[in-house]
Amino acid sequence: MNNKDELLKIFSIKLRTILSKLNLNYDLLQEIRLRVNAPLLVIYDNREYFITAEAELALAETIPYIITKNEIRETMEYISNYSLYAFEEELKQGFITITGGHRIGIAGKAVLEENRVKSMKHISFINIRLSHQVKGCADKVLPYITDEQEECYHTLIVSPPRCGKTTMLRDVIRQLSDGTKNRKGIPVGVVDERSEIGACYMGIPQNDLGMRTDVLDCCPKAKGMLMLIRSMSPRVIAVDEVGSVEDIEAIEYVMNCGCKLIATVHGNSLEDIISKPILGKLVKEKLFERYILLDNHGEVGHLKEIFDEKGVKIY
Incomplete structure (x- = not known):
């Protein structure tokens, strides 16, 4: 993945440090999951892994790194360039697309207006789905x-x-x-x-x-x-x-x-x-x-x- 460094910039400083130390092939990295008070998870090569504070992959929940509310807040600030308001339309859909085509799914408290989602607040869950383009995969089709x-x-x-x-x-x-x-x-x-x-x-x-x-x-x-x-x-x-x-x-x-x-x-x-x-x-x-x-x-x-x-x- 050519834009690995650009992707890591959207995370909080602590998470950025951990993720940058992981020895991963980013072409096989599919999702990065952040949930308040829950373990840091990734979907890598179609398998779910816990991430430890020492930047190691683990299949079992053995001392995983736990995401804090402040890290979610800081990450959202980087994702939105400190202006969530600028992404109001995207927030209604429940996701933001960033440079590189990666989709940031978000969940929290939905703000309704006339039974329609107007915005999102108290964001506590983030799912980074990495965009992978495989040119030539349709050759047989x-x-x-x-x-x-x-x-x-x-x-x-x-x-x-x-x-x-x-x-x-x-x-x-x-x-x-x-x-x-x-x-x-x-x-x-x-x-x-x-x-x-x-x-x-x-x-x-x-x-x-x-x-x-x-x-x-x-x-x-x-x-x-x-x-x-x-x-x-x-x-x-x-x-x-x-x-x-x-x-x-x-x-x-x-x-x-x-x-x-x-x-x-x-x-x-x-x-x-x-x-x-x-x-x-x-x-x-x-x-x-x-x-x-x-x-x-x-x-x-x-x-x-x-x-x-x-x-x-x-x-």
């Missing part, structure tokens, strides 16, 4: 989701949590947008509701999504898909984690407009997706033409199976 005329199939990427579906989607977008030796690049529109695909900071994607990609950041998926169709003329629209009634209605609209759709969803199998009351309708009607199933066997984003619209296994 791309031939199966495009045809001889370089058109893209309506595609659904299915995987359990932490199995690389967003990472896979990100690289599919980049390769479709930039083009490859065998395929011309095409315009792609991305609705990035939780800032996870492009990881925009001040409106600029921190991840490489390709030269022909337009991004709607922090926009609800259903509204964003319609906005992109009307304003940016994409050939392909990409969204992450679909599932609501509004999402499905927007997906049907996109498909009927002649625009191709690539989406992701949590699931363990094709049968799992079919059983979902809302999304299962699209599967049964054969609106999606390709299903990419991932798992983490051996590596995050491991390609498990690919099915066509009839449920026939083609990989």
